[in-house]
Amino acid sequence: MKFSIFRFLILLVFTLLVSLKANGIFRVQSESINQDSAAFISPYEEDNQRCFVCHGQSKYTYKNETLGRDIKALMFSERIIRKDEYYQSNHKSFSCTDCHSSEYANFPHAGELRMEPRLNCIDCHGGDETYHFDGIEEEYKQSTHFKLEEEGFSCWECHDPHTYKISKRTSQNLKETIAYDNAICLNCHSDFDRFELLTDHEEINILKKHDWLPNQSAHMASVRCIECHTQINENLPVAHLIKPKTEAVKRCNECHSQNSMLMASLYKFESKEKRKDGFFNGIILNQSYVIGANRNEYLNFMSLIIFGGILAVIGIHVFFRINK
Amino acid sequence: MYLYPKWIRAWHILNSILFIILIVTGLSMQYTGKKDYVLVVGFEEAVRWHNISAIILTINYIFFVAGNLFTRNGRYYRVKREHFFSDLFKQLKYYSWGMFHGEKHPFPVTMERKFNPLQKLSYILAMYVALPLIIISGLGLLFPEIVVKGLMGVSGMLLTDLLHITMGFFLSVFMIIHVYTCTLGKRPESLFRGMITGYHATEDHYDLED
Numbered sequence: 001m002k003f004s005i006f007r008f009l010i011l012l013v014f015t016l017l018v019s020l021k022a023n024g025i026f027r028v029q030s031e032s033i034n035q036d037s038a039a040f041i042s043p044y045e046e047d048n049q050r051c052f053v054c055h056g057q058s059k060y061t062y063k064n065e066t067l068g069r070d071i072k073a074l075m076f077s078e079r080i081i082r083k084d085e086y087y088q089s090n091h092k093s094f095s096c097t098d099c100h101s102s103e104y105a106n107f108p109h110a111g112e113l114r115m116e117p118r119l120n121c122i123d124c125h126g127g128d129e130t131y132h133f134d135g136i137e138e139e140y141k142q143s144t145h146f147k148l149e150e151e152g153f154s155c156w157e158c159h160d161p162h163t164y165k166i167s168k169r170t171s172q173n174l175k176e177t178i179a180y181d182n183a184i185c186l187n188c189h190s191d192f193d194r195f196e197l198l199t200d201h202e203e204i205n206i207l208k209k210h211d212w213l214p215n216q217s218a219h220m221a222s223v224r225c226i227e228c229h230t231q232i233n234e235n236l237p238v239a240h241l242i243k244p245k246t247e248a249v250k251r252c253n254e255c256h257s258q259n260s261m262l263m264a265s266l267y268k269f270e271s272k273e274k275r276k277d278g279f280f281n282g283i284i285l286n287q288s289y290v291i292g293a294n295r296n297e298y299l300n301f302m303s304l305i306i307f308g309g310i311l312a313v314i315g316i317h318v319f320f321r322i323n324k
Numbered sequence: 325m326y327l328y329p330k331w332i333r334a335w336h337i338l339n340s341i342l343f344i345i346l347i348v349t350g351l352s353m354q355y356t357g358k359k360d361y362v363l364v365v366g367f368e369e370a371v372r373w374h375n376i377s378a379i380i381l382t383i384n385y386i387f388f389v390a391g392n393l394f395t396r397n398g399r400y401y402r403v404k405r406e407h408f409f410s411d412l413f414k415q416l417k418y419y420s421w422g423m424f425h426g427e428k429h430p431f432p433v434t435m436e437r438k439f440n441p442l443q444k445l446s447y448i449l450a451m452y453v454a455l456p457l458i459i460i461s462g463l464g465l466l467f468p469e470i471v472v473k474g475l476m477g478v479s480g481m482l483l484t485d486l487l488h489i490t491m492g493f494f495l496s497v498f499m500i501i502h503v504y505t506c507t508l509g510k511r512p513e514s515l516f517r518g519m520i521t522g523y524h525a526t527e528d529h530y531d532l533e534d
């Protein structure tokens with residue numbers, strides 16, 4: 001009787017789809033991701049071009065006065081600034097010489113320029129209301145990296161001066177944001193050359209250190225490092241207090257439960273929609289399905305009813321068997 | 325009547341133990357709270373035991389399918405088109421009315437007919453519809469890279485997970501009913517005894533009085 005099984009299957013799939021539909025999770029994501037794709041034209045384009053001729057790619061040419069001819073040389077990768085990334089970054093409207101001495105126009109650059117103090121975020125952004133720079137600064141000073149300040153650690157280590165672009169966290173691009181933010185940490189934590197400049201600590205193998213996490217790659221693609229490594233702060237959009245490793249989140253339940261901490265960190269920006277469509281923490285569903293955190297109250301209710309019904313029927317049956 | 329060969333009994337005992345573990349750990353994962361121990365085990369343990377049991381269950385399932393393909397036990401699962409619904413109805417009527425009024429069992433167990441129509445249908449649905457679906461969706465959750473990214477704007481993982489949970493639910497329901505109907509033998513415990521010894525207690529009809 002293949003036929004009726006087939007019919008049953010269709011019915012099953014159909015009811016499943018209808019119940020999904022009723023729960024409204026077939027949300028068509030029509031809003032296109034409209035990044036500001038129109039090229040930005042900087043008022044300092046020409047000024048900056050003086051620097052980009054050398055710092056824009058891996059080869060540069062300069063005139064050797066003594067020999068009287070052009071010399072080609074390689075630019076260290078650390079000194080290369082990608083022009084397209086620069087003109088998409090937060091500080092795209094800047095001239096290079098807003099932050100660097102105008103003396104850099106000359107080549108070879110004067111030796112004493114190296115000693116020039118750098119500007120800090122707070123020098124320009126102090127008192128900011130939107131992003132709470134002062135609060136961030138305070139947290140940074142308590143974070144585990146702060147002890148490395150003497151070795152040269154600063155906000156710039158995580159916020160590349162030439163490429164950092166603040167992520168707009170919407171549910172459309174969340175996965176990109178996660179990848180971007182994790183790359184900030186991995187830039188250093190999986191690049192021992194950079195890491196080594198700041199510490200004598202032996203190399204930390206991030207993959208190995210987290211192999212207690214099942215499906216590590218799925219987790220790292222769906223949560224940020226800072227979810228587990230920072231102290232949640234109600235007042236900051238992005239917590240900056242990186243705790244010592246012993247205090248990092250290790251308990252699965254912190255995320256995999258009804259009052260998932262993800263709602264206070266990664267999904268904070270939309271946490272008002274906590275119980276969308278009958279799913280607890282429904283907003284997460286646009287990106288991931290987190291076992292434990294995304295129960296559906298309708299389905300919960302339905303299953304209780306069905307189980308109860310079956311037990312009742314069995315009870316009645318037993319009653320009649322005994323009292324027939 | 326020797327009805328349950330050794331391999332069926334071996335498969336079945338392993339299957340039922342694994343099933344109970346899977347249900348308990350599955351519920352633990354689905355209903356974790358902030359406390360470490362929900363139901364019986366914590367989340368991390370639940371994930372581990374769920375994975376281990378599921379892999380053994382899958383292998384055991386392949387064994388079951390192979391057994392039914394290559395031995396004569398498979399014939400008990402074959403359905404005939406004619407009288408399909410009327411036979412089901414007969415059986416249902418027997419369970420809900422006939423058996424309390426001294427009627428004869430409409431489909432007594434013989435070497436040629438191990439299952440009554442209702443039993444047969446429920447075993448087929450459980451073994452050849454729900455189990456394959458739960459195994460496939462479970463593999464999808466274990467190896468998320470093989471799951472389709474999304475379907476009509478819904479995350480593929482969510483669909484996979486809902487399928488998994490729904491099938492888990494159906495199979496739990498199946499198990500409750502199954503265990504209960506297994507008390508409807510000659511005596512309440514005779515079918516269980518049969519599943520252990522292999523011998524089915526013969527009688528002309530299921531009679532609750534003796």
Ligand code: HEM
Nearest residue numbers: 328332339340343397447450451499502503506515516519
């Ligand atoms: C503690 C749980 C369980 C108990 C006590 C139990 C008990 C029994 C008993 C007494 C029989 C023999 C009666 C009959 O042939 O109908 C049987 C057969 C069977 N059970 Fe279960 N069962 C359990 C769980 C399960 C589960 C979870 C499944 C499948 C997912 C299952 C599938 C079957 C099948 C397919 C047969 C027929 C096997 C054959 O002879 O070909 N059982 N069970």
